[in-house]
Amino acid sequence: MEKLKADCLFCKIIKKEIHSSVVHEDDKTLAFKDINPQAPVHIIIVPKIHVDKISDLTEETAEFIGDMTLTANKIAKEFKIDKNGYRLVVNCEEYGGQTIYHIHVHLLGGRRMTWPPG
Numbered sequence: 001m002e003k004l005k006a007d008c009l010f011c012k013i014i015k016k017e018i019h020s021s022v023v024h025e026d027d028k029t030l031a032f033k034d035i036n037p038q039a040p041v042h043i044i045i046v047p048k049i050h051v052d053k054i055s056d057l058t059e060e061t062a063e064f065i066g067d068m069t070l071t072a073n074k075i076a077k078e079f080k081i082d083k084n085g086y087r088l089v090v091n092c093e094e095y096g097g098q099t100i101y102h103i104h105v106h107l108l109g110g111r112r113m114t115w116p117p118g
Ligand code: AMP
Pocket: 009, 020, 032, 033, 034, 035, 036, 037, 044, 090, 091, 097, 098, 099, 100, 101
């Protein structure tokens, strides 16, 4: 499996070639503050192996969703947004609003979310 991709922004962030505000790191995931926050807490969580998008997950890589979710839940506690609640978002492809093609979960919290999403 290809681990990291040379021309991928989030792979560069994982390799620390590009600066980000890291809030959590473990052997499987990295989490950093979104550069253009849409809520008082807006964190991006990525697996440390490059996969373009959620629709590319396979039996071999499906566990990345679990890894990202566990990291998101930990960060939600650390940022004290776990009691009021929060939203996890995965955008996929053009209509899903994906702009960076390295699979990631958005952790959004600190305000009440609306539904339906835009
Ligand atoms: P998506 O639209 O779901 O692909 O989300 C990509 C997210 O990455 C957006 O919310 C961007 O604001 C965020 N983003 C883009 N570049 C950076 C960066 N250098 N550091 C942190 N977040 C970034």
